[in-house]
Amino acid sequence: MKKTEELPEGDPSELGFAPERLDRISNMIDAEVSAGRLPGAVTLVARRGQVVHSHVSGKLDVERSADVRADSLFRLYSQTKPMTAAVLMTLFEEGAFLLDEPISKWIPEFAKPSVFGIKPPRDTVRGDFAQTTPALREITIYDLLTMTSGLPSLGRTPVVYGPAMKAAGITLGDTGDPTADYDDQIVAIADIPLHSQPGEVWNYGYDFDVLTLFLTRVSGKSLDALFQEKLLGPLGMHDSSFYCNEEDLSRLVTEYLWNPAEEKLAIRDRPETSEKAGHGDKRVMSGNGRNGGLVCSPNDFARFAQMLANGGELDGVRILGRKTIELMRTDHLGDRCIDSFAPNYGFGFGMFVRKSIGSSFTPGSAGTFGWAGAAGTWFFIDPKEELFGLFFTQVFGYMFPTAVQFEKMTYEALC
Incomplete structure (x- = not known):
């Protein structure tokens, strides 16, 4: 060795x-x-x-x-994460993509994202507190690199999306043997509304997991x-x-x-x-x-x-x-x-x-x-x-x- x-x-x-x-x-x-x-x-x-x-x-x-x-x-x-960013930028330098391109070009499930909104209590009826609206634009590679994508996270996404979050692997703790397919979990993130408009809010979330799937697809190689x-x-x-x-x-x-x-x-x-x-x-x-x-x-x-x-x-x-x-x-x-x-x-x-x-x-x-x-x-x-x-x-x-x-x-x- x-x-x-x-x-x-x-x-x-x-x-x-x-x-x-x-x-x-x-x-x-x-x-x-x-x-x-x-x-x-x-x-x-x-x-x-x-x-x-x-x-x-x-x-x-x-x-x-x-x-x-x-x-x-x-x-x-x-x-x-910094090592992932360095690997990604080697492909960027080779001309494989531009940073302002939408991630949906390689992971189509992320096309046309929606953003949830919290209504004021006076306007809320039971079961109607997480209304969604279309995002103003799509998530870009740049948004993911800077962690400003608005992707769902434990600290910002309403608990009503708990089952969908679990399916996407967004849970506390992960040292046990994985039981779900990693790629399927990342794609499942696209089923959950964003917590904010792309580019608006920095949030520590799962951006680099989406970038992981992007890297394997854009390169055709395992990570x-x-x-x-x-x-x-x-x-x-x-x-x-x-x-x-x-x-x-x-x-x-x-x-x-x-x-x-x-x-x-x-x-x-x-x-x-x-x-x-x-x-x-x-x-x-x-x-x-x-x-x-x-x-x-x-x-x-x-x-x-x-x-x-x-x-x-x-x-x-x-x-x-x-x-x-x-x-x-x-x-x-x-x-x-x-x-x-x-x-x-x-x-x-x-x-x-x-x-x-x-x-x-x-x-x-x-x-x-x-x-x-x-x-x-x-x-x-x-x-x-x-x-x-x-x-x-x-x-x-x-x-x-x-x-x-x-x-x-x-x-x-x-x-």
Whole structure:
């Protein structure tokens, strides 16, 4: 099996960092692991293509002896989105489509969408509270990339559409073996009215699942084959795939939940019983991150992050053009902000974009971009400072406190 080539190491002092301040990151992570709040974690910071900080702490499984390493395998969940956007943009550069084309050109079920409207109580009679009207226009590829499509979601769509939402796989929790056909679930989303007009409202939803089906149809290839051809293979990301081979299961970390009542970690998914082991009859390969999304090592993701930081190229291999990367990492929301991060964050193609440092609670730079995964993975790239950072753990829903501290400490270590 091929081994992923690690990024070269650099001298922190020569690259503008105070080494003793970078050590604060390691101390913080070790303290979280010792306190039992994290099972294990990997942190990495690079500037101008050289690693200035790399730290591993803890175990693959707190009840077992194997240590976490930089080549351990983590479920990326929604951190798969930026990679999906990069794969999509390779096809865009090849002329396969334009971003303002309607998605119904490839998935006709999404033609002529409708939008539900909530009537004022005085105008409502029983059974008539979710009236729909035709959408002003169709959903475009651009709407899906920027998550402004208006697609149904748990937080915005009325409960009357609950059965249809369930048929479309729009439910809480997804680590079990899938029983429904993934493509059928995505097509079923088209049966549910939009919560807003296309292009109007940013909402964290299932846009990248629809883009997954689009990618397989426009290319005529499976998502894993497309990822391998356009991204993973060219970048030498040998640890990344949607499912683990038998020989790689020993590197797959156990996924945990934080039990607030008992204030301790609880097992959510172990390698030997994981859906990611591919034992089930069906496999979900989701560019949105369903069922864990892509499985990836920190070493692998560092190569992807460095490619983005370099403007689309790594080690002489160009994945995307420089101006295409600029388009991806530009905020496309205007005056609007996303509701998933701190104040003053917009959205590019599958990634947050920091609009400014005004009204912010942590240091940083305008134009910084990145994203996170539901089980505790996080990355950010700062074009102005020519740096990126990775934080990888595997605790479902418990990423923000420690990940934010990690990013904050990275900036505080700059001289």
